Amino acid sequence: MKVTVVGAGAVGASCAEYIAIKDFASEVVLIDIKEGFAEGKAMDLMQTASLNSFDTKITGTTNDYTKTANSDVAVITSGIPRKPGMTREELISTNAGIVKFVAESLIKHSPNVIIIVVSNPMDTMTYLAHKATGLPKNRIIGMGGALDSARFKYRLAEALDCPASDVDGMVIGGHSDTGMIPLTRLATRNSVPVSAFLSADKLETVSEETKVGGATLTKLLGTSAWYAPGAAVSAMVQAIACDTKKMFPCSCLLEGEYGLSDICIGAPAIIGKNGIEQIVEIELDATEKAKLAESADAVRKTNGLL
Numbered sequence: 001m002k003v004t005v006v007g008a009g010a011v012g013a014s015c016a017e018y019i020a021i022k023d024f025a026s027e028v029v030l031i032d033i034k035e036g037f038a039e040g041k042a043m044d045l046m047q048t049a050s051l052n053s054f055d056t057k058i059t060g061t062t063n064d065y066t067k068t069a070n071s072d073v074a075v076i077t078s079g080i081p082r083k084p085g086m087t088r089e090e091l092i093s094t095n096a097g098i099v100k101f102v103a104e105s106l107i108k109h110s111p112n113v114i115i116i117v118v119s120n121p122m123d124t125m126t127y128l129a130h131k132a133t134g135l136p137k138n139r140i141i142g143m144g145g146a147l148d149s150a151r152f153k154y155r156l157a158e159a160l161d162c163p164a165s166d167v168d169g170m171v172i173g174g175h176s177d178t179g180m181i182p183l184t185r186l187a188t189r190n191s192v193p194v195s196a197f198l199s200a201d202k203l204e205t206v207s208e209e210t211k212v213g214g215a216t217l218t219k220l221l222g223t224s225a226w227y228a229p230g231a232a233v234s235a236m237v238q239a240i241a242c243d244t245k246k247m248f249p250c251s252c253l254l255e256g257e258y259g260l261s262d263i264c265i266g267a268p269a270i271i272g273k274n275g276i277e278q279i280v281e282i283e284l285d286a287t288e289k290a291k292l293a294e295s296a297d298a299v300r301k302t303n304g305l306l
């Protein structure tokens with residue numbers, strides 16, 4: 001299994017590190033436009049191999065896509081992150097050109113690649129990658145919901161004063177501060193609905209904290225987060241590499257599912273060796289349906305800026 005990670009910055013390097021530590025890929029190629037940067041990150045990571053006991057070979061290259069040839073999976077993290085006070089949507093003018101060029105360059109050298117898009121505004125960048133490459137819909141996946149759901153579980157565990165491993169929950173909809181839909185109605189602690197433990201007010205607070213999870217970290221760090229994003233994308237790469245059929249909410253190109261078409265937005269999907277193997281349609285209540293429609297309108301508005 002050969003994995004290319006485009007962008008050797010905070011998220012790309014974290015993703016490469018988690019992939020290596022889990023030791024399921026034979027090769028990870030880091031590629032960046034900044035001279036020597038990916039080579040340096042790759043060398044630094046390789047010097048952890050004997051300490052962290054992994055055999056994955058990590059190499060770096062400055063913008064040479066021949067080195068990415070025949071990748072099975074490619075992760076696109078290239079582009080600028082937001083600064084405190086910015087929305088993800090404000091990144092579009094810089095990141096759209098980068099993502100389009102990168103997606104086209106990747107498939108030239110890896111015609112069978114499955115692409116995971118991370119760069120923001122992620123739903124629109126995933127849509128753009130589809131339009132730029134024309135790949136089948138199962139082979140381009142946006143990463144947002146896996147991270148947002150991890151943040152949701154973190155906030156639920158905090159409110160419940162329990163380990164995150166006790167909690168299950170999912171965030172669907174657009175990957176934006178206002179478009180995310182944490183499904184509090186369906187969240188559980190060891191199969192018990194969380195509403196048995198937490199008041200409606202508390203659940204509303206958990207939901208709001210989840211939605212601004214990225215902005216909260218951007219304010220604290222001065223740039224956007226990388227550990228949880230890197231872990232989330234590496235978990236999706238692992239699901240493809242090991243054909244686990246794990247379910248993640250991902251930005252998928254919808255063709256009628258949830259009553260939506262010609263849009264990439266977060267929906268539960270089964271991820272395996274073919275990428276998106278199934279989009280799972282869960283029964284939403286009227287409030288959740290209305291929120292999803294509103295979230296889709298906002299994503300379409302951003303798509304209109306392409």
Ligand SMILES: NC(=O)c1ccc[n+]([C@@H]2O[C@H](COP(=O)([O-])OP(=O)(O)OC[C@H]3O[C@@H](n4cnc5c(N)ncnc54)[C@H](O)[C@@H]3O)[C@@H](O)[C@H]2O)c1
Binds near residue numbers: 080095
């Ligand atoms: N989808 C998510 O859940 C999620 C989470 C966190 C961050 N992000 C997004 O991921 C992106 C990366 O964030 P980061 O914190 O790693 O940023 P960063 O600035 O640390 O890294 C980005 C890297 O991309 C490189 N780059 C720019 N143009 C390139 C090109 N044409 N080819 C190759 N490399 C290029 C830069 O040199 C830089 O090293 C941002 O757009 C950020 O908003 C998304």
